[in-house]
Amino acid sequence: MGTIRMARPLGRIRAYARFMGAAFAFNLKATLEYRVNFVLQFFGMLLNNAAFAAFWMVLIERTGAVGGYGFSDVMLVWAFVSTSFGLAHIVFGNVRHLGRIVMEGGLDVYLLQPKDVWVNVLSSRTIVSAWGDFAYGFIVLALTSGTDLQRFALFAALAVPGALIFAATFAAAESLAFFMGNSSAVSSALTEFMLSFSLYPEGIYGPGMRWALYSIVPSGFVAFMPLRVFKSLDWGLVPVLCLVAAVYVGLSYGLFRLGLGRYESGNRMDARV
Amino acid sequence: MAAIVADRLSKTFSTRVRPAGRLSALRSFLRPENRDVEAVKGVSFEVGEGEVVAFLGPNGAGKSTTIKMLMGILRPSGGSASVLGLDPVRDRLELSRCVGAVFGQKSQLWFHLPPSDSFRLLGAIYEIDDDDRKWREAELIERFGLAPFWDVPVRKLSLGERIRCEIAASLLPAPLVLFLDEPTIGLDVVAKREIRQLLADAARIDDTTVFMTSHDMGDIEKVCKRAIIIHHGEVVVDETMKDLRHRALSKKYVGVRYASPVNLDLPSLSPVKRTAVAASYEVDTREHSLAEVVRALAAKGELEDITVEDEPLENVIAGIYSARTGAEAQAFGTGLPGAGRAAPEALGA
Numbered sequence: 256m257g258t259i260r261m262a263r264p265l266g267r268i269r270a271y272a273r274f275m276g277a278a279f280a281f282n283l284k285a286t287l288e289y290r291v292n293f294v295l296q297f298f299g300m301l302l303n304n305a306a307f308a309a310f311w312m313v314l315i316e317r318t319g320a321v322g323g324y325g326f327s328d329v330m331l332v333w334a335f336v337s338t339s340f341g342l343a344h345i346v347f348g349n350v351r352h353l354g355r356i357v358m359e360g361g362l363d364v365y366l367l368q369p370k371d372v373w374v375n376v377l378s379s380r381t382i383v384s385a386w387g388d389f390a391y392g393f394i395v396l397a398l399t400s401g402t403d404l405q406r407f408a409l410f411a412a413l414a415v416p417g418a419l420i421f422a423a424t425f426a427a428a429e430s431l432a433f434f435m436g437n438s439s440a441v442s443s444a445l446t447e448f449m450l451s452f453s454l455y456p457e458g459i460y461g462p463g464m465r466w467a468l469y470s471i472v473p474s475g476f477v478a479f480m481p482l483r484v485f486k487s488l489d490w491g492l493v494p495v496l497c498l499v500a501a502v503y504v505g506l507s508y509g510l511f512r513l514g515l516g517r518y519e520s521g522n523r524m525d526a527r528v
Numbered sequence: 529m530a531a532i533v534a535d536r537l538s539k540t541f542s543t544r545v546r547p548a549g550r551l552s553a554l555r556s557f558l559r560p561e562n563r564d565v566e567a568v569k570g571v572s573f574e575v576g577e578g579e580v581v582a583f584l585g586p587n588g589a590g591k592s593t594t595i596k597m598l599m600g601i602l603r604p605s606g607g608s609a610s611v612l613g614l615d616p617v618r619d620r621l622e623l624s625r626c627v628g629a630v631f632g633q634k635s636q637l638w639f640h641l642p643p644s645d646s647f648r649l650l651g652a653i654y655e656i657d658d659d660d661r662k663w664r665e666a667e668l669i670e671r672f673g674l675a676p677f678w679d680v681p682v683r684k685l686s687l688g689e690r691i692r693c694e695i696a697a698s699l700l701p702a703p704l705v706l707f708l709d710e711p712t713i714g715l716d717v718v719a720k721r722e723i724r725q726l727l728a729d730a731a732r733i734d735d736t737t738v739f740m741t742s743h744d745m746g747d748i749e750k751v752c753k754r755a756i757i758i759h760h761g762e763v764v765v766d767e768t769m770k771d772l773r774h775r776a777l778s779k780k781y782v783g784v785r786y787a788s789p790v791n792l793d794l795p796s797l798s799p800v801k802r803t804a805v806a807a808s809y810e811v812d813t814r815e816h817s818l819a820e821v822v823r824a825l826a827a828k829g830e831l832e833d834i835t836v837e838d839e840p841l842e843n844v845i846a847g848i849y850s851a852r853t854g855a856e857a858q859a860f861g862t863g864l865p866g867a868g869r870a871a872p873e874a875l876g877a
Binding site: 270273274276277281288361362363367369370371375516518519520 | 541592596599600601602603620621622624625627629631634635636638640641645648649652653654655681
């Protein structure tokens with residue numbers, strides 16, 4: 256037999272960190288294989304998001320604050336949502352393809368590798384346009400809040416749990432494919448709901464709706480709460496948001512594991528891209 | 529110790545029944561009905577360490593389902609599986625460090641990146657130290673001839689080159705057991721020959737247990753020492769390749785060519801193919817003496833050429849595949865009841 260020695264890392268976390276780092280680097284490399292496509296999608300997404308900024312500027316100039324939010328508040332909400340959404344899709348690019356992968360029997364390759372299937376499948380792809388979303392948040396931040404390093408650091412720290420909540424929510428919706436066969440309608444609806452509700456001022460929603468925005472469609476944790484923390488410069492609430500993210504990740508992971516027992520594979524010809 | 533054990537392994541899938549007739553889609557939507565389909569019915573076998581086994585069967589026989597249960601991809605509905613003493617589902621993470629897999633139809637390489645990058649990422653996935661990975665990579669590059677396309681994106685490789693990379697990638701963590709599901713599907717004859725040689729070498733050099741499905745008799749004959757044939761979800765044949773070939777020994781193909789036209793019919797044997805001066809005969813040696821057939825043909829005229837060949841293994845396996853029941857398949861070519869071949873009789877020349 257061969258004399259391969261398995262690495263003995265300090266712990267599983269270190270091994271997974273190495274794997275995630277490698278997956279990220281290779282996904283980025285695969286993305287940059289098509290430079291023109293990358294540049295077009297990156298700037299295309301920046302322009303797309305900027306168009307909404309122009310819309311809000313005109314609206315707030317004419318009507319004044321909306322739901323208690325001025326123009327800079329709306330832009331900061333956009334910054335949080337955009338960067339978190341982008342980060343989720345850069346690191347966990349398969350998050351909105353999971354249902355299709357399950358349906359078409361594409362988990363086989365991941366089930367054969369000594370890594371957690373959920374982490375492995377989600378992180379084995381990156382979405383090119385998500386880099387535009389990711390960068391847009393920082394550009395907006397620079398334009399609305401200056402270049403204060405502490406604010407940039409807090410913004411980045413808040414975007415991480417936001418990204419995890421986005422990824423966990425989308426992955427949970429996609430995991431319904433184990434139970435429903437085709438979950439694309441539910442998944443698309445949840446994506447639309449979460450993005451749409453996140454991008455409007457919190458004050459326009461009634462109490463019932465707000466309850467939903469801090470539970471089933473967790474827009475509150477990716478947009479409104481980060482905005483409050485950011486404006487108050489309260490670092491103490493960052494761990495709270497991380498804890499919330501951990502709960503969503505745990506629930507999403509549990510749903511996936513529950514569904515995995517029902518996985519039926521398939522014979523579709525496949526390639527990893 | 530057995531490397532692979534399947535003990536009364538079974539798998540049942542539930543599938544939606546589509547009623548016939550008009551408005552069937554609506555009826556199915558309003559009142560869905562499911563039906564259980566038994567894809568694998570209590571399959572049992574053992575594969576020893578270092579054995580190279582072909583797992584055969586016609587389409588839909590349950591091959592892929594069985595192999596996926598052995599690899600932990602599917603959960604068995606009944607019975608149990610054990611690979612290297614581990615439960616494939618419960619001990620999936622531990623087992624996947626010691627098992628390699630190649631699917632002819634599914635890739636573990638990154639399409640847009642060169643094999644060199646995929647190997648590096650696989651090193652991180654399998655938690656192989658960088659030094660070990662480089663040493664192993666160098667060995668596999670040499671053995672599989674990967675150097676010319678090591679840094680070429682996978683999308684630009686030919687199918688043969690890609691499969692070579694796939695097999696090499698599956699061997700990177702030095703697996704103790706290698707599962708291959710139709711590894712040569714779609715390859716040309718030259719590429720097939722190369723892949724078969726590489727697989728045979730891999731099994732020999734690394735002493736890897738190989739469990740392979742294929743529809744290509746060449747793969748099976750060149751690489752495997754034993755064949756397990758599954759049909760209608762049951763194991764119908766489990767014997768060495770030598771024994772499997774013996775099933776064909778009772779049938780010979782005799783070809784003759786004469787210098788001038790002759791009467792090519794024998795009293796109880798007609799040619800299966802004929803021209804004015806040449807013919808070929810299918811001779812069941814339990815019905816006719818081969819020596820008498822050859823003597824009778826030699827007596828008919830001036831022979832320019834004569835050949836005697838065994839029945840191709842492909843025909844034996846095709847016969848087993850076409851059997852309607854497990855008993856019929858088990859008996860095929862053996863002369864046992866149900867084998868469908870008559871008792872020998874003398875040939876009157």
